[in-house]
Each structure stands twice: as structure tokens, then as C-alpha cells.
Amino acid sequence: MASTLENLSALEHIKVEGVEKIYSNYQTIVSSTKSKAYDVLDHRKLEFDSDFSDFQTQIQSLIRSLESLLDSWFEQAISVVKLLDLLSQFQSVSGLELKPFYLQILQKYHRELEQIRKTYQRQREDPPLGRNLPPFLFVSAAGLWRILWCRQLFSKMEAPMLLLKPRLDFLRGPELSRLVQFYNRTAVVLMQYELLHLQHWNQAAEGAPVLLRSSLLVRLQNQDLSVNLSPGVLEVLEEARWMKKMGLEVPTSVEKMSRRESHIRALKTRLLDLLQDFHSVLDQIPQALVPLLQTFISDVNSALSPGLTTLTWSSLNAQAFVDSVQRPLLQLKQVCKSVSDILDCRIGRLLQRISSTVLLILPETNPVTPEELLSSTERELNQTAAKLSW
Template sequence: ASNSEMVDKLEGLLLQWAKQIEQVLTESEQMRKEADDIGPSAELEHWKKRMATFNSLLDEIKSPHVKKVVGVLQVAKSRTLKHWKQLDISITSAANEAKDNVKYLYTLDRFFGPLGKCTPTSMLEHIPSLINSIRMIYSISQYYNTSERMTSLFVKITNQMISTCKAYLYQGVNKIWEHDRNELLKRIQDCTQLNKEYQETFHRVKEKLRESQNERQFEFSENYIFGKFDTFCKRLEKIAYMINTIENLSDLQNVKLEGIEKICIRYQTIVTTTKSKNYDVLDLRKPEFDNDYTEFQYQIQSLYQSLQSYVDSWFEQPLTTERMLELLAKFERIAGDQLDLTEKYLMVLQRYGRDLELVRKLYQKQKDNPPTPRNIPPVAGKIMWARQLFRKIDGPMKILKHKPDILKVAEMKKIIRNYNKVAAVLLEFELLYHRGWCQAVELGRQGLNVSLLVRHHETRELFVNFDPIILRVLYEAKYLYKMGLEVPELVVSMCSHEEQIKDLHIK
């Protein structure tokens, strides 16, 4: 009876241990509750803890105390031992699984540091080795080769990349809007490039595996692995659009035009509202951003509509071609292709066509006796007049010829022909007078070469042999030289002694 009581007590003790072991096994098989942004280092830590737990259980099972209890129950042929042996097998299997998984996950540990500390750019070089190492684990590991576990590992790697990108985007600032536009756009580009390279490398390895049917294939849910990173990059694209829009419109504040103040105030309100938000714009769990982004788009579109109306009102006024182009340049710089300026350029063409005709008629009327400024020598004055007319038609043409859409218009082709005709006539006019002056100087070269000091043939006294034409030649040459026209070397040399020549003339 005493032996029976002892066996009952030992069976009760074994069942108590079994219950504790079952609880550990049950808990280990339950779905792990993890944060949705947890990184791959947590995967290694999980299996290390699991290995420690089951190794500790194995040590307990193999301890002398437990062995004695099991030994007595074996002699007593207790039925509880069958269940105990099954638990022993389960614990041994779980311990072996944890040990094997830790061994393979440790091969990835060298990548976990760079994933957490590198910039997205410097992380790029580690991606091929990382994914190839994962492929090896998938191929040769005994326990970690399930689709579920590999997908979970990839998701954690994706999470870590996103966390690193967030830290990179916030580096040096409290709000990403505090970055200079170019710096922020560069960082956004670095993050999107990381996502692109990550997915491309994954697909290259996947395609390579298809060449070898003996190896396990990468048949994982790509949407589950990469979906979050894609969503993050779409958020970055929206932020890039917002910062580009804000910066492009910032020139509004530098435009000094009557009536634009109200539009400037609306712009400043949009900027202040956007940048004053207190939530983390990179947190995908925050729904506020999408609402604010929609509102931002609406406000900006409304602003562009007001700007379009403002431009329209300016072009209802009588403006010169130059003023029209000046205004269009300002509005293009501010709003780019958000404004419809095609009609305005057609108005410019009409006005410019009239300018060409006006210049042509003015040339025909004044070419024989052009109006020249006072105190300007005749040849230089005529060339100045021709150049002034040329500038009148050349300035607008320099702008219009760089507008591809305008060049396609039939009216523009006609205007180009007229421009070429008028420009050729004006350039020929300049060339004609300049060449004529140079030839006149060459004909008078003998007079310019004579000695300035000569002796009277009777009195033998020195006197200045000076022709007043010399001063007129020097005066003309000085202006022509300043205008960038070629002047004979002899005249250039004389110009350098102009003051001495004038002194001799006075004497």
C-alpha cells in the first residue's frame, strides 16, 4: 500500500511537471504578438530566448531528481510515462529547432547592424549579400525553411529599412519641412532608390533560383514583403510634390505687381498650415496626412486658378511686347506648366508681328538720315540707330525661339521669315557704314602717316603739321571701338596718344 501511495504521489508530481511543460509548449506555438515595425534583430532574439527556454527544460528533465522519479515510475510501469516521453520528444525537437534557427540567423547578424545604422545609400552595397544569405538559409536549414518564416523575416527586414529611412529623413531636423528643398529631395530619392534596389535584387535571386529546379523557390507574398515599403515611398512622393510646389510658388513673394498681394497671403497661409502640423508625416498609421494632402491639393489648385485669372487680367491691358514677355517669364518661373499661357504667347506673336512691321517701315523712312544722339560722330550714330532697331526685334525673338510649342504655330513661321529679312537689312546697314569708314581711313592713310612736327622751308622754324580731320577720325574710332567694331591698327595706336595730339593742335 505504501508503494502504491508513493507511485500515486510521483505520478501526480510528473503530471504537474507535464502540465507546466505543456503550458510552455502551448505558449511557444501561439502567434507571436509583435509590433508592426519590428526589425530582424528581434527574430534572432526570439529564437535565442526560445533556445534558452527549451535547453533549460532539457536540463531539468535530465536532472538526477527527475530521472529518479521517471525511473521509479518505469519500474512501476506507470501509464503516465507514455505522455511524458511524448513531451520529452517535443521539448528535444523544440530545442533542436531553436538551436538550428539561431545558428542560421547568426549568419545574418552581420547585416543587422548596417541595416539599422547605415544611410539608405550605404545600405545598398549590403543588399545582394543579405538576400543571398537568406536564400542559403532557405535552401539548407532544417527548420527555418517554411514560406511563413521566410516571409516574416523579409517583412522584418523591410521594417528595419523603413525605420532607417525615417531616421535618415529626420536627421538634423525636428520636422522634415525644415530641410532645404534639394537636401530633402535628395534624401527622398535615396530612400526610394533603396526600395527599388531591394526589390530588384530579390527578383534577380528569384529568377536565378528558377534556373535550378532542385532548389527551393522564392514563392513568397511579395505584396506582404514589399507593400509597406511601397506605401512609404508613395508617401514620400506626396511629400516631394508638396515641397516642390511650395518652393516653386515661393517666388510669388518676390513679384512686385499691383494686385498680387492677396494671392501671396493665400500662399503664405497654405505654407504655414502645412508646416505647422504636429504629427509625424512619415507615420503610415496616421490617417491625418492623407486628409491634409487632399486639402493641400485643393488649396493649391484654387491658388493656381486665382493666378490664372490674375494673368488674364494683365493681358487685357495694352502692353508692349517686352512687357508681355517679362510678365510671362515671371509667371512661368512661379507656376510652370500649371498655368495656360499658350493664348498669351499667341497675343505676344501678334504684337511682335506689328513690331517687326513698324521697325521695317521706320528703317525705310529714316535710313538715309537716321536720328542720332547729340555729340555722337556720324558713322557711330548711324550704327547705334541700326542696333537700337535690331535690339527691338532681337530681344523677343531670343525668347520665342526657345518655346517649342510656339515654334510649331504657322504664325511663328511667318514671323521668323519677316524677322530674318529685317535683321539682315539692319546688319547690312551696319556693315556698309563700318566698311565705308574703314575704307575712308585707309584712303587717308598717307595724311595720317606724315610727321606732326615740320620746319618751315624758309624760316626753318618748327611748327605743327596738323590736319583737323585727324581729331574727327580719333573721335569716331573711340566710339566704334567701344561698340565692339574693328578699328585699323594705325588709328588704335593714335588713340593711345590722343591727349598729346590734342595738345599739339592747341599749340
């Protein structure tokens, strides 16, 4: 009796809805048993046989309650993983026969595997877009999201098997054999699918480092300058990061390129900022001053020339090139500001005053002779000229 009660004490630690009432019944049995004050070894006390029979009946009723509780859980639409977790909590409860429940799980697991296989057959040509994944994965020419989709299916299939492994000897039989065979066949199909698309990705990714041989800059049809970094480079770098997260190896050439990712991104940012500054300065130059500043503009274009011809994304002196362009660009900014200030504050204002100057003042009251009109006009013009030259 003591051993039985000790083995059932594990009910206290089971955190499953419905166990509380059963544990309360268990505590009642414990209290009732402890309340017996007679010596159970005294053969003259015949009431022990009756009490022991009642004890066994109560324990059997308790076990049936646990089995009914498990039956109610198995009738619900619960995943195999959750059911296995549920049974694991009852593992230490003595007297509770769990094998029938495990056999039910094997059947349910087999159905889940069949559903996974059907999902694979139905979606393998065009897997659905997963949630919470970077957008670049879905425009990948190599279809990296296909590998992720395949891995998700395999993970869903593998999770119950990992929980079942400690119980395989306990469950050995025809049902388990059929399940393992079906599991292995499905696993092979998924691994072959992943390997196929992994090879496709490797072939596509190995071409990315070649794109770094292109010039830093390119001149567009409208003669504007643009940063000449192929989108495929950054795409492969992002994909390579995800491949490593999944524990997959990437080609050696891609691995070398990945080690330079921060350099490539920083260089791209600096070039974008440089061209934006240059275009901004050019847009601020008044059309009338373009010929005057052409020498300074040419200096910047000359400094940019290596980025159009000789320098590539693999060049070691690419950062030094950006620094070398900053100097003539800064000079162009300063000259442009000075010339614009002179044009606006001095020449522009002077022309405004000249345009508003009255050159001939006609008398409004008394008539004057031509000589007087000429004399007053000359006097007014001299005064105005003196003011404008001041």
C-alpha cells in the same frame, strides 16, 4: 496633395505686384491641409473625400487667380521683354498653363517687329540723333551714327528673341514660323544697311593716315603760324574707338594710326603751347625794340622752319623738333624781359625825369640883369645834369 503644395511653394519667390495676396491664400491652404489629423489611408474615414474635393477647388481657384493676374499684366502697355521676364518667374509654378500667354507674346512681338521695320523705312535716309553720344559722331562725313542707329534697332529686335529661344520647341507652330520668317527678313535688311555704311566708313577712314603726311605747321595768310593737323585725323581716331567698342574691325592703316593716337595728341598739344608762347612773347615786345630783337626772333623762326617744310606728323623726330625750338624761344623770352626792364626802369624813368625838368627859372620878385639870369641858369642846369647822371 503634398506634391501639389510643394510645386506651388515657388510663389514665395515671385517678386511681382499682386502675388503677395495669392501667396497668402496659398499659405491658408497649406495650414488647413496640415491641420487635418486623420489617417488619409483609413478607408473608414469618409471625410477625406470631401476635404480632397475642397482642396482641389481651392487649388483651381488659386490657379485662376494667377491667370487673372497675368491677364491684367498683359492688358497693360508693357514691352515684350518685360512680359517674357514676367512669365519666366511663373515657369516653376505647377498647374499654371503658360502657353496661351506665350502665344500672346508672339503676336505682340510680331507687331513690335513690324513697327521696327516701319521705323527703319521711315528714318533710314536721315536717322535721328541718339542721346548720350559724342557730338563728333553727328558731323562724321561717313555717318557713323547711322551704324549706331541700325545697331540700336537690331538690339531692340533681338532682345526678345534671345529670351524666346529656350521656348522655341515649346511654342513650335504656325504663329512661331511666321514670326521667325519675319524676324529673319528684317534682320537681313538691317545687316545689309550696316554693311553698306560700314563700307562707306572704311573707304573714308582709309584716307586719314595720308593726312599725317602734311607738315607740322603752316603759315596763314596773315603770316601767323598755326598747327597743321587736319580735323579728319582726330575724327577718324574717335570713330575707330567706337567701331572697336561695337566689335567691328577697322582698316589696318587706321589701326596702325590708332596705336599712335597718344603720340599725335601729345604732339599737337606741345605745338599749340609752343606757338602760343611764341606769339605771346612777340605781342609783349615794344614796337621800338623789334629791330633790336630781330636777330633773336629770326633764330626762333629758323628753328621753326623744319616744321613748315620737312617734318610731318609721321616723322620720328617730331618731339625732338619741339625741344629744339624751346632753346631759342627761351633765349628770346629772357632777352625780351631784360630789354623791356631796361627800357621801363632805366630809360623810361630817365626820360620822364628829363621831361619834367625846368630849364629856365625866371625871377618872380626882384628884377635881375641878363648876366645874373645867365649865371643862375647855368648853375641850375649843372645841378640838374649832375642829378640825372647819378
